[in-house]
Amino acid sequence: MVDIAGAAMLSWGLASGVGQIAAHASGPATGSLAGSGPLLLPAALILGGATLRAGAAFAVDRNAVGTAQAESRERRRRLWPALLGKPLPGPLSTGESTTLAIDHNTAIENRDVRFSPVRLNAVLGPLVVAALVAPASLVAAAIMLATLLPFVLGSILAGTAARRASDRQLAALSALSGLFVDRVTHLPLIRHFGAEARISRQVREATDQVAHRTVTVLRAAFLSNAVLEFFSALSIALVAVYCGFSLLGLLPFAPPERLTLVPAFFVLAMAPEFYLPMRRLAAAYHEKQLGEAAEAALAPYAAPPEASSTTPELHFDGLRVQDLTLAFPGIAVGPLDFTLAPHDLVALTGPTGSGKTSTLAVIAGQLQPAAGQVSGNGGAPLPSEVVAWAAQRPLLVTGTLARNLALAAPEASPEDILAVAEQVGLGPLLAQRGGLDMVVDHAGSGLSGGERRRIGLARAILSGRPLLLCDEPTADLDAASAAAVIALLKDLAGSRCILVATHDAALASAARLEIAL
Amino acid sequence: MIAPRQNPLAIAGLARGRLLVASLCAAFATIAAIGLLGVSGWFLTAAALAGAAGTVAVGAFNYLIPSALIRLLAIVRTVARYGERLLSHKVALEGMAALRGSLFDKLAAQDSRSTKVDTSPGEASNRLIDDVAALEDLVIREPARHAALVSAAVSLGAAVFAGIPALAFLALMLAALPLLFGTVSHVLTQAPAEAAAEALGDLRRHYIELAASRAEIATYGLADQAMAELEPRVARLDHARARLFRAEALQGGLLTLYGAFAMAGVLLLAQASAPIVALVMLATASAVEAMGGFARSLLRRASLDAGLRRIAALDALDPTLPEPLTAQQAATITLGARSFAPGSRVALTGPSGSGKTRALLALAGMQGPAVPLAIDGIDASACTARQLSAQFALSPQDAPLLIGTVADNLRLARTGLTEAEMWDALDAAQLKDRISRSEAGLDTLLGEGGGTFSGGERKRLSLARALLARRPWLLLDEPSEGLDARTEAALVQSLGAWLERTGTGLVLVSHRPAPLALCKERVEIGALT
Incomplete structure (x- = not known):
């Protein structure tokens, strides 16, 4: 929230700066405004807004790290003793145990640090931006919100199905790419049997296949990114065109408001902020996937510590x-x-x-x-x-x-x-x-x-x-x-x-x- | 510190032009992104001025071109970004596939005994994998790096209209960014990143030790003591990671401030009309962000420099495979002072750690010899790897198996193997029943490290592979380790019959009496030197 407030302050600084220059140019006085008083306030607003943003990002991150590590400690306290010394559903190799205890735990921690803080913001952020824009221009706020609906629908169509399929396929691909590691590791043996050329053919086939199939998978994955990108650009374009025509008085309909330069510019500068939280979410999506996969893998071992059984009589008769x-x-x-x-x-x-x-x-x-x-x-x-x-x-x-x-x-x-x-x-x-x-x-x-x-x-x-x-x-x-x-x-x-x-x-x-x- | 020494494309063996379209897309996407905001700002401000100046000005204001341009830019940004992502990944993935193939060929053509390149299994090969993955990442990001420079140029180009002071200021700000960013991140993140990596390694080593003692910890309820052993290491890791996360957040915050400072400076210094100032300020914001990304990628590249040099060094190796030697005359081998004619069966004895395994590996051409060994009177170290592998087929102590099927592993031995030959060898290795019980038969999959095969089964599969190679000499290292007495006896019998039938010689290392019975000759390893 503070982040968006900072963005608003920065945007307002930009808008009032441009407004000052415009007012000056259309006013009676001539000459440059540069370095003069009226622009100092906008400049200060810009810097102040950025400071708020930076501070907010830092505070959120600090908080997220603290929370994530506290949860991580708690998870280790439950999980590690179970992995190291409690009854298990099945035998566990040392390597598997280490992966579960350390790598999976780190994946969840990364998810908590990177993804969790942006998750709530992705829902609330756009609404807050629209609410801040509304006093300056109701129509612009309405335009932003209106692009949201097709965006959500588009994301669902392009994203979910393709992503699920690609997750599965990527998992299969990682096994295939493991082949290269395996064959390099076993090179001395391969040389000993004089099988270099044969294995090389196999390695090349496998790596080519991995590359081609990965590109296919990515094509689908990037499409959902493109949907986000498109609606983000569209909302900026629509807001700009609306504000421009409104300022010219050329709108084909009677707007419910009378726009002036500064509010209009403020609205434009805020337009990219509308989709920013969702873009941040998309950037952290990989961490979310890894974290969730790790949670699923840990689930069978994360049973609550059972109450210590009543000490039975320590009599042993064979x-x-x-x-x-x-x-x-x-x-x-x-x-x-x-x-x-x-x-x-x-x-x-x-x-x-x-x-x-x-x-x-x-x-x-x-x-x-x-x-x-x-x-x-x-x-x-x-x-x-x-x-x-x-x-x-x-x-x-x-x-x-x-x-x-x-x-x-x-x-x-x-x-x-x-x-x-x-x-x-x-x-x-x-x-x-x-x-x-x-x-x-x-x-x-x-x-x-x-x-x-x-x-x-x-x-x-x-x-x-x-x-x-x-x-x-x-x-x-x-x-x-x-x-x-x-x-x-x-x-x-x-x-x-x-x-x-x-x-x-x-x-x-x-x-x-x-x-x- | 930030000195890009090599071009990732050159190292990846990709022609410079391969990424051209992707770079163009990236540039278009960046220009469109800057343009979208910049032109919008300009259009809006100019429209406001015209609107305020009255109907005549409005009538004279050309609104069609800017408004159409804005919509066009929105579409270009989307399409170009998609194109950039897809093309850069395509080029990188295909380039890396080719690079992996060619690196594999070059590595394969080296002598296992050579110390020229570290091609030993384990850490070295994993590092190679990581290096190639890092290079792939660099190639993918290459177009974005170009685009960052384009974005800086575009915003500077716009700043020309805002007058010399604003232009000079912006140019300075953008030029100084990578250097400042590099210094800041060096100071802030390097130490915690190193500390975190070290703490993680330390924790992992300790955890592995404890996990290996799971049964005892469970039996005696020692989990609390185990946790106490780990606690200080966990705390160190947490501390370093928290510092690292905070340093990264701080770095992001500083970049935001830097961008705002640049915008405020442009605002104060600009000598131009309001629409131009609007355009330049919005363009500045995008350019600073893009340059931040550029600086980050420079740092990343600097940190990967050592890896890139390793790849370049491997890539410089000679890929010519030595000619395969086929149908060799069986050789006489000399161990120390004693020579053995083809078909002899020799047990190499000595306490553990005395170098028996090493001697077998030296005969197999997989390691340099530590004791005097000769083949047809030629010292083993003077023989080519091909000469050695034409004489010997080894089943190593750790029975390494490739990920793949049983048949994949057996086919390693020789070209043109038939299924019948494979079953014969499995029979001789006492593994036929086990494989034929499995539904997939020869296509039974082996996971990493042999998967569902037990230690004894891996040993026997590795033995079957060595038998299939049909070399004049068989080198066996603890072939019956992990077998129960009955299976061991059966194995020794079938192995003896096989040696008899094929007239193959045997050099055996074993501490178990049953397989030693196969050998008529004994050589004490200590007596060789």
């Missing part, structure tokens, strides 16, 4: 899995039926990609199964507090080794931590690198794969949870380290219930039972 069936894109498991005693070691085997990790995640309550039951041996539901997880690549946070080991049991005493660290075979590392106070960074620099694996196991043991789920505890380890980890697991099975997912035959044979997926 694990029972009945008719468990998993159905995720690319993963089909089950039905599985098995039971584990409170002190047990069972292996879940199958090739990579067969759904071992997903099965563990379902048992831990992190993913929803398609069918079936996970419960304690007595049939009571399995509280998530009984489950410990030893990952292939355990989480490391910046801090001391002690803090990392005790992540799941912050109240553990240094003696306990030390004892468990020795138990999992971290003794040599402690001796070498300064004990429990050795500093670990989030990337685990200076730690071998085997040492990381042991940190994960130590953390699981320290948590004191009776059911331990281990994901590929021996993958990528050399034979000696793998044997040590297997021995450790066998040892632990004497005091807790362990389910390992593995494709290591040695580990599978150490288990009481092997369940092949």
Whole structure:
């Protein structure tokens, strides 16, 4: 609103400036007005109006950034913990998770900063401009409003249908243009097989096709821009012609008003403002589309944080899995039926990609199964507090080794931590690198794969949870380290219930039972 | 700072004339836009003067031409703008398609072992993609840049009628704009833009680490701690982005003020009749806006300068493909001091990180050798890439697959493959069942990074591809990683049969006992150097 007020002030300055010069020329005095008093007020109005506009734009933007970032913080607070550690509808790769958490969130924030502030203005702005113009010339205001109706109709016809079609097609095109990236990335392999010429033909065909189809899509997209452009130009032309003829007294009808130069010029200078809010809206439309696509993608994960379940009795009497069936894109498991005693070691085997990790995640309550039951041996539901997880690549946070080991049991005493660290075979590392106070960074620099694996196991043991789920505890380890980890697991099975997912035959044979997926 | 060193059109390999029509359209659109407002203002003011002077003056006033002109300009502006948009995009898109094709050819003709250009996969190629996209954007904006200069010229031309002081003032204002704008935006936006990019990268790296530990975070309820790890990074990003947004808003505000200052100055300095002053002031507003756009595009081009130079450097490469070598005699290979006749099966052993993979890549001509390797007595580094790839077919450790279908990936191996040959190879790689179960068969689509194929399946598809290449030597890097014991045993058996039947030699890297059983010879990598 302040922006339009500034525009009005600026326009009035322009109009009165021209009016002053005109009045001076038709008056008795001769000579130049330049630099003289009467023009200083119009000049000041012009500058003042521009200052208002600039200030308004700055304030709106500042406000929009503040609001958008506040919403963004709120969204992260809901979304990120869900993505990082709440039950999900389906498995999520690290890359997908990152895109959802960071890129999609940024797209929504950009939409909020760029599009949301101009949206309301696009509706109100033209009406306010017409209202400001009306006292100067009712007819001009009526002309502006009259062009609005065919504009809206034209936009709907040219815009909506074409745009929807083009959105879909552009999405398909982006996949096609990904081909170029892919082939450049794989050039060494392509050269190795001597397939340069063949792949080049394919790349050229694909890129040409992308270019031609994109032009077709754009043709439709630019048409809706042209509609906006046309009506904006038309309203200026009609206003100018009307005002001119009115001032000449040559109108073919009797106007309801008597125009003079200054109001007429004011009206003309305001004419471009009428469609300006909508042009701004059109400019930010891309951000809106990206933001909405991002919102749609985030929708399944943006569930409100569920009320913390009443802490059930932490009694663990073994694990029972009945008719468990998993159905995720690319993963089909089950039905599985098995039971584990409170002190047990069972292996879940199958090739990579067969759904071992997903099965563990379902048992831990992190993913929803398609069918079936996970419960304690007595049939009571399995509280998530009984489950410990030893990952292939355990989480490391910046801090001391002690803090990392005790992540799941912050109240553990240094003696306990030390004892468990020795138990999992971290003794040599402690001796070498300064004990429990050795500093670990989030990337685990200076730690071998085997040492990381042991940190994960130590953390699981320290948590004191009776059911331990281990994901590929021996993958990528050399034979000696793998044997040590297997021995450790066998040892632990004497005091807790362990389910390992593995494709290591040695580990599978150490288990009481092997369940092949 | 604002020094356009290269013409984007020249880099894109487009003739200067290609954008001529688009530039003309842009110029027409700009002139029409300035004209529409300027002529309207002039017409209105002159009409008011004539109206005030009485009926005689009105009778003498030619209103037909200006009023017709105004309507014409409204139409020209619309049509010309549409033409500009469409033509500039058409030229840019078609030009970039051709450029991508020719860059691909030039890159493809280089030796993978060359260090002349950074053509390594990953970041370098992504940068190339970004560079080309940026160039495309520059080409699209080129007509608007020309039009901005036209608009400045038109408003200066109009200012001639307003007297020397106004003309000089306006000329100075327009000429100084790009420089001032460049300085202001350098001061205001550069630091926050860099800070935002850095903070985003940092946040992304940390988030990826945490997302990889999802299971643990979920199990132990560590989400709050994970959020605490991210919090300072998020705050840094938010802060930098807020500063950047504000700097951009401030920049826009300053441009509005600048335009108003120019108009006010023209008003005060003009020595002309009211209609002319009206015309010049309205033209000034459009010209300042257009020059603002011009300044922005100069900045954009300056920031893309490094990218444009990278494209130019790649474009200067020699596109001549080396002649393909076909039907080579199987060679004797020498690993360190030991030589192996064609058809030998050699396992390359050693602890992880000792360079086994590197040795395979060196034989495949994909990397320079780190250990002494020779083919028919010629040192591997002295062999051409063609000589090496005529001898060896590699199935790499990471089993890279192209986006496309299973058949696309297999056809990479050799020209003129029949479907029957492909099924045979899939059979030998123990993947026939999996593919034939899939509805699309050989046309099953693989997404980025292998899509719905598991690690083990990707390995086997990559192996089938290497088999189809029919080279005298097969190079396999951990071929059975990610397979269950039964599949692994079947694979080793069918692979052994295939080697037997074709008399192909094998250099194997594996830490698993089953595939190692295929090899009669062992070479310790540590003993090579």
